[in-house]
Amino acid sequence: MTNYMPDRWFDRLKEERGKIYKTHYSTRFKDAWEAGEFLVKNLTHLEAQTRRFIEIFFSQTLPPYVLEAVSSQASIIRTPTCFWLEDGNFFGYEGCDKSVGCCPLNCTHVWNYAQSLAFLFPSLERSMRKTDFLNNVKPDGDMAFRTTLPLGEGRYWDHEPAADGQMGRIISLYRDWQLSGDMDFLKKIWPNTKKALEYSWTSWDKDRDGIMEGVQHNTYDIEFYGPNSMTSSIYLGALLAGSRMAESIGDKEAARVYMEIFEKGRKKFDKILWDGDYYIQKDERVMEEKYQYGTGCLSDQILGQWFSMVAGLGRFLPEERVKTSLQSIFRNNFLTNFRTHSNMQRIYALGDEKGLLVCSWPKGSRPPVPVRYCDEVWTGIEYQVASHMIYEGLIEEGLSIVKAIRERYDGWKRNPWNEEECGNHYARAMASWGVLLALSGYTYSGPEMRIGFDPKIYQENFRCFWSTGSGWGRFSQKTDNGKKEKIELLVALGKLKLKQFAFHLPPSLQDKKIESLKVRSGNKSLKTDFIQDGNRINVKWKKPCVLKTGERIEIEAQF
Known part of the structure; x- marks a missing residue:
């Protein structure tokens, strides 16, 4: 039919x-x-x-509830939440009801979290970046955080810009450029990217110190006032992304300025927003203005650092403080039951269910009218925090959050394919793809023709799915009696051009030195060099190695 x-x-x-x-x-x-x-x-x-696809995806050596979380929420792409028009542009509401979308359209501060489309259908995701930067950026750099149709008529969504959404789209652009390696794509968008980033200096960061102080509309449908860790962490990620893209394009002055502000910002971020246990909001108006979080433990407090990890920008905040913040979020916001939890807002977890609150105030000083939705549980935020924990080595904590989500959406109490928020099949839930990225330690740079893996579990015998802008396939590593490591990278569909391939030694081989390393593709031995830096091995080709559908690279390391 x-x-x-x-x-x-x-x-x-x-x-x-x-x-x-x-x-x-x-x-x-x-x-x-x-x-x-x-x-x-x-x-x-x-x-x-x-x-x-099914065979490779579901043969990954990941917990079943992780595979379910990642695969089930990718189905959002094929619900009424999303649509693909005849001109090739892809659009998404925040969520949907039975037949149409709700909360229009390409909402930047919600779609920031979503990763599934970018890694499964990267060309469709890039069409969203073109809409963001070529249609929604006004002459002064203000980016409309919702899209209106038809495109190209100069009509914008009538609302102040979203600070988190606008800065997050710059990080998303960096991610999409890295996945595609398409310099023409980046060059076309770059002039308006600069406008969007530098708009911050006329609105949110007028003193250019790398911290947002102005009125900041955000994903909680409210405004934050003054310095806060949530929006400023995204701003720092955008500055770093902007600097790296500018450097690649040859815009050296922009690269220098962005990096200068970034360095000032991350120092000040740590100095004024760290309270010893986690990052906070620092503003005298917290108890007077509605919807602030102040000294609260916001689950999204270092959201920009997570965005940057997923996008391939790496960690820019102090490692120990990031880890301590995530531990504080888990300790204060993860509830093992909701029987005594008072929530006058929307209820997404109840009774004996487990879940992560949007915000809590473990040290007191909860504002009279606190940040909106603070007592709710959003799966998109839960996946964001869980995958960030996994990136930082908090494996048990991160997986326990993912497991809690899937226990709530178990098919008996709730639809396992429909994690609700403001509507059904809510786009933010596609943050679940980040769990796969974190567990596999996957990194990719199309411009540098570099791929890498650093599994966080089952390292002695590990398999995972990977995808880029040009192909997808399987990575596997297996240890043989603590003396040999076998690595395989298979292209199941498409192609992959490589000059560098990084992998990490599993626990049984930690700190051992490689005596010999052989690289093959089919029946052909490949000439490579490799550098061992502790437990990280980086294999390099002098000329690009191109793998097509069905082809693979096999590496054998002897110790």
Whole structure:
């Protein structure tokens, strides 16, 4: 059975009510019969590719509840939350009801969290960056945090910009550039990227000290006042991303200025926002203005550091303080039951269920009207915190949060494919892909033709799925009697161009020195150099090695 529903509509603006938009598949098929003919003709091929993906994805050596969390929330891409139009642009609401989306459209401060689309369908994600920067950035650099249709008519969402959304989209651009390696894509967007980043200096960071002090609209549908760790951490990530992109393009002056502000900002961030246990908001108006968090333990307190880890920018805050902050979040915000939890807001966890609160005040001083949604449980934030914990070595804590989510959405009490927030199939839940990235320690740079893995569990016999802008496949590593390490990188579909391949030694081989290393692709030995830096091995090719569908690299290290 096939269906054919080629029309979508966007009626959030009265000027556009009644206007019909054509879906992308309407450009390929004229009716359901033609779609059915295509399916029958190509069924063998389509089924084989689908089963290949299923085989590789579900053979990963990750806990079943992790595989379920990552795979189930990727289904959001195919719900009414998302749509792909005939011009090739992809759009997403925040969530949806039974037939249409709710909370329009490409909301920057929600979609910041979502990672599934970028790693599964990177070209569609890049279309969202083009919309962000080529259609939604106004002449002064203010980025509309919701998209209006049709594109290109100069009509913007009528609201002040979102500080977290605007800075987060710059980090997302860096991620998408790294996944694709497409310099033309980056160059086209770069002028408006500069405008969007430098807009901060006329609104949120007028003294250019790397800390946001101005009025900052954000994902809690409120404004933060003064210096706070949540939005300023994202700003720092955007400055770092901006500096690296500017350097790559050859805009050396912008790279220098952004890095200078970044360095000032991260020093001040630590000096004024660290309270000894976690990062806070520092402003005299906390108890007077509505919706502030002050000395509260906000689960999103270093959200920008997580964004940066996922995007490949690395850690820029002190390692021990990041780890201590995450431990504080777990200790104060993760509840093992909700029987005594008072919540006058929306209820996403109750009774004997476990979950992570948006915010708590373990040291007192809860504002009279605290940050909105503070007593709620959002799976998108839970996945963000869980994967950040895993990045920092807090494996048990991170996995316990993921397990708690899947126990709530177990198919008996709630739909396992529908993690709700403001609507069904809520886009923020696609932060779950970050758990896979963190557990595999996956890194990739298309411009540098570099891939790497650093598994956090089951290192002696590990398998995982990987994906880039040009292909996807499987990575595996296996230890043989503590004397040999075998590595395999398979391209299941597409292609992969490499000049560097990094992997890490498992616990049984820690601190051992490699005596010999052989690299093969099929029946061919490859000439490589390698550098061992402690437990990290970096294999290098003088000329790029190109792997196509079905091809693999095999590495054997002797100790």
